[in-house]
Amino acid sequence: MHVLFVCLGNICRSPMAEAVLRHKISQAGLSDRISVDSAGTGNWHIGDPPHQGTQKQLNKVGISFDQIKARQVQPDDFQKYDRIIAMDRQNEQDLLHLARKVDADKVSRFMSLLPNHALADVPDPYYTGRFEEVFQLIDQGTDCLIEELKKQI
Template identity: 40%
Template sequence: MTIRSPKVSSILFVCMGNICRSPTAEGVFRAKAKAAGLLDQLVIDSAGTHAYHVGEAPDARSHVFAIKRGFDLSSQRARQVRAEDFIRFDLVLAMDKNNLQLLEAACPAAYRHKLHLFMHYARNPVAEEIPDPYYGGPRGFDTVLDYIEDAADGLLASLQEHA
């Protein structure tokens, strides 16, 4: 199920600690938006539902695997989702159902329509969620990038369709 979102100008990607999946999604989508000539029209950010890693750079493994594919995450620093994010962002895209539930619990009812799973934008969905690679091996970081690139392509296509 792809969510069609007209008039989107700001997107927040969310995972648990904001050091693996959501910064990767931010970096990948930022690069794809830039290549499409849309970067100057968008606000793109990422955050975590938990404050475990606030102020830290993305996980080194996430950065290494992203660099291999041409995506640079080095300027990012982890932060926690804030109440004003629900107002500020047009889309708040969770990496998994657990984080989506946490966002739904924190989000005022008037803004819950902005909350979705990022994988709903995937063009070739093989899963509903982007798995957390933190405790797994290297293959997990490649899988995360595969899923994120697919969902980012779908999101970009949706934005272009409604531009």
């Protein structure tokens, strides 16, 4: 099972989600069955490490972000990944536009993992600076996601 998280620049939300899910997969002993990556719909930060705020939050909770570098979504990602999870509605729409019709069913929005939450999107901490709030949402959502993935592998 291959999972791809997507946000705008791939330096805040999606690399945080990648690192958190990768950590949980490792703890569950599922690293050989589930892989995770992240990408951005934009190309501004290609090759950059996660944002300092993301790094600080992940360091605070002891989750590694080693080897995570920003990249842009590529057309072959729609064949490579089983689940492509957008961090907000705009990125979801951008992904659906990029996806061929046959691949659109792989695309979902992160907050669909938390259907009882008031937010529809994971807020972008690049603009708000609220990295801890974003971490809390990602932590909760990835708990739900890993349970879904366990049923599918």
